[in-house]
Amino acid sequence: MSSLSRSDLIPEQDLCPGAELIAEGRALARDWPLGSCAFLSAHGVASEAEHKRRQAAAREVMLHAQIGYRDKAKTLAAAADVHEATARRGRAVARYGICLDWSMGFPQAIRQGQPRGTGLILEGPEDFAALSQVAPVAPHFGDFVLGFPAALENTQAALAAGATAIGNLGQYFTFRLPGWDDEVASTEATLRALGLIAAQPAEILVHSNLDDGFAALFTDLSCVLGAVLIEQHIVDRLIGARVSHCFGHHFSEPLTRAAFQCALAKVEDTPGTMVYGNTTSYRGGPAENYASLGSYLLIDALGQGRWPSGHALNPVPVSENERIPDIDEVVAAQLYAIRLLEQAEGHATLIDWPAVEQLADRLIAGGQLFKQRVLDGLAEAGVEISDPMELLLTLRRLGPRKLEALFGPGRPDADAPRGRWPTVEAPVVEELVAMADTCVEHWSALEIAAVSAAGLRVCVATSDVHEHGKLLLEEVLRRLGAAPLDGGVSADPDALVAAAVAQEADVLAISTYNGVALSFLQGVKAELAARGLDIPILIGGRLNQIPDASNSSLPVDVGDELAAAGAIVCRDMEALLPALLQHVIKEERLRP
Ligand code: B12
Structure with a gap:
């Protein structure tokens, strides 16, 4: 390649x-x-x-x-x-x-x-x-x-x-x-x-x-x-x-x-x-x-x-x-x-x-082609594919999107999500698209039009590896006429704020799952304050944390603490539109 x-x-x-x-x-x-x-x-x-x-x-x-x-x-x-x-x-x-x-x-x-x-x-x-x-x-x-x-x-x-x-x-x-x-x-x-x-x-x-x-x-x-x-x-x-x-x-x-x-x-x-x-x-x-x-x-x-x-x-x-x-x-x-x-x-x-069995054979044929293309492509790029150090590092650094786009076994097509039509579509992708469609069906056309007209730029990030909340948010934002900006996966608070500033975001949307909701929000707030900024923050996912003083308990819900710290707490995706609308009205971005 x-x-x-x-x-x-x-x-x-x-x-x-x-x-x-x-x-x-x-x-x-x-x-x-x-x-x-x-x-x-x-x-x-x-x-x-x-x-x-x-x-x-x-x-x-x-x-x-x-x-x-x-x-x-x-x-x-x-x-x-x-x-x-x-x-x-x-x-x-x-x-x-x-x-x-x-x-x-x-x-x-x-x-x-x-x-x-x-x-x-x-x-x-x-x-x-x-x-x-x-x-x-x-x-x-x-x-x-x-x-x-x-x-x-x-x-x-x-x-x-x-x-x-x-x-x-x-x-x-x-x-x-x-x-x-x-x-x-x-x-x-x-x-x-x-x-x-x-x-x-x-x-x-x-x-x-x-x-x-x-x-x-x-x-x-x-x-x-x-x-x-x-x-x-x-x-x-x-x-x-x-x-x-x-x-x-x-x-x-x-x-x-x-x-x-x-x-x-x-x-x-x-x-x-x-x-x-x-x-x-x-x-x-x-x-x-x-x-x-x-x-x-x-x-x-x-x-x-x-x-x-x-x-x-x-x-x-x-x-x-x-x-x-x-x-x-x-x-x-x-x-x-x-x-x-x-x-x-x-x-x-x-x-x-x-x-x-037939589907299994298709998976194997596609998988073998993918493996061969990855190894040949990396060798051609000069990577020593007999050295596990080089191979592991390269695969991690390329990541799933690039690997699939470059070497996937599917038919290339610029209209396909990764530039190729999947040989066997992954169910998780279909599910997220269906979830986004269902979510938008519940909102009124008038409200959607109001958010859409404001042309919001929303920086979307996750605090950990859980990425489906982010992918869903991006799907829904696109349907609302807002621009999703990439704030990163497993982002640190300083990196997220830097990404938001660089991309001139109007709103931050955080999806968090690992039981660190409150400390992550506090980190983001501190970074914003250090830059003299006050961008609205929406937060959703698993909004819990094990209390600092506890070394034994299960995580507890921190929704109230998140709200008290100034975040807009989103228990589900339905909360997204009202939250964006509120921001649009407050900032007087509503157009006739
Ligand atoms: C899929 C999944 C994974 C996948 C993630 C794949 C990926 N790349 O995204 C994998 C297998 C990698 C994984 C790993 C881990 N996971 Co996990 N995972 C899940 C699971 C099954 C689904 C979460 C998910 O993505 N759902 C899909 C989203 C779209 O739906 P949803 O979560 O219902 O979200 C809704 C709303 O909350 C909203 N939403 C979400 N975010 C936001 C943000 C905003 C702004 C808004 C408006 C709305 C919104 O959108 C959805 C629709 O309404 C949950 C359990 C469960 N069934 O929920 C555990 C769960 C989240 N995982 C958990 C854990 C502990 C882990 C691990 C630490 C386990 C481990 N020991 O390795 C690791 C994480 C390690 C790390 N480095 O971060 C715990 C979290 C515990 C907690 N906080 O109380 C859970 C709850 C499972 C459990 N009961 O233990 N996980």
Whole structure:
């Protein structure tokens, strides 16, 4: 691709070759061997992968539960209780995904004082070990380990605690820690950690949640399958470890969900970690969300029956869209899943399996083309594609939009969203467009015309990786005749204000999810005040935060505090038009 050049993508002159970093990691294996844990001892296996292979051969479907509260004691209690309740029901939960806090991505030496999200903070190897001993359930340290500056020290602690599934490579490509821009240091730490993993005699799964990475942002699902193949190239071929994929958050449509599972089983012989729940379909109260849980779980169960790939299924508790689920809610979702697995079998004959296989083959063909184009294109640009350091950095820096536009397998067309028509459209994109249409239908033409006539410039940003609120805002603003300006994803307050000023924004619209709503707003207000500005701020998403004084509680709603600090609190997208209208009237931008 003539428009790409290595020197633009990697301006650093003194990049350490990946092979050296991997060798450094490998050398640490003598001091950091795999420890024992209750799961490995109870099942008499060397690794979770070995157990997965056994279960898959016996066609036994496994279950996964996600746990991790800020409070360590509560997390330990959850681990014990969920195991106990599911074992009593005859199908003990197989694995726990431990929700570490995003501050865990920072090395312990500099973690103090970093912004915290809503997850678990572990002080050192003993804390990791306590978790892996509390119940005979495979510990999966999936978030904020690989991909971050603390990758090596967190991997050491996870291995010492007997964890044989460590992630999350998907996060490497898209996540950003607040205030941290040293991508080289994050990549170096990740490669050392991968070297240490590769050197373990036991089979350690390098977990990658595709939905944490590019799957949430590609418009063509074939590119997501292509990402699987590219990660195999990096982890399996270049590094000598074993990558294991997870997908599911954004797969709301049954045919594509089943086809993706089939495609993964065809291209991967390493057991999968888990199929994640389709969390984006949780939009209502518990009763409505149970319908979503039942519909995706049935597809996943039938898929495992047909292509036993070792993926555990993840029944996400139905309160997930409101807050972090409590222990009894995690148990309830597991019991629901156990019953559903008992009832799923009879449905298999109702599925049009050839149609599923056909779509899977299209995904694989598109994915292979994407992978080949990416590797050829980068090689042509001068990137050393046999060096995982160069390859990882380049992929992260190009990001999903450019990668898809440059190398996607779809037919090129200037009218298509990324300059190409998707070979298999990603359901999440369709859903956002439909949501924007529905939203605008509820407003009066008169009000829309008033906002449209004012020609507002709205700077839209997110405080963290959650980008769909921003994409939806942009879709809706365009329908209102306002200009959406890019304020960034995972933006820091100073960068957001700088972007707003540079683009002469009339209004700031913030979408925030990670439980930092109040501190983020305060940061933005302080930046504006320092520049003598008072731009109206709209804020929506998950408007909560764990109070500073608390080291144990769940996040609490901070809507009142946000309003008191001067923000316009938007509980849903319907609040957008009245808020913009209010601004238009106040500024007398209303035209006859
Ligand atoms: C999709 C999703 C993800 C995806 C994001 C993909 C992407 N690139 O965008 C992935 C898988 C990557 C992800 C990651 C994480 N997630 Co998440 N995620 C979600 C999920 C399922 C949906 C959120 C979403 O995008 N919805 C789509 C939008 C369009 O709809 P909506 O949220 O209902 O928003 C409505 C309004 O609020 C409004 N709106 C939104 N913003 C704004 C702004 C303005 C100005 C206005 C007017 C309106 C508005 O628009 C919508 C329509 O009305 C929620 C749970 C849920 N079901 O809601 C969890 C959730 C938000 N995630 C959560 C967490 C904890 C995380 C992680 C930290 C988990 C982890 N340990 O790794 C990481 C984030 C790490 C990081 N570095 O930031 C928590 C937040 C907890 C809290 N604050 O209480 C939630 C609530 C799940 C939970 N219960 O634990 N997540």
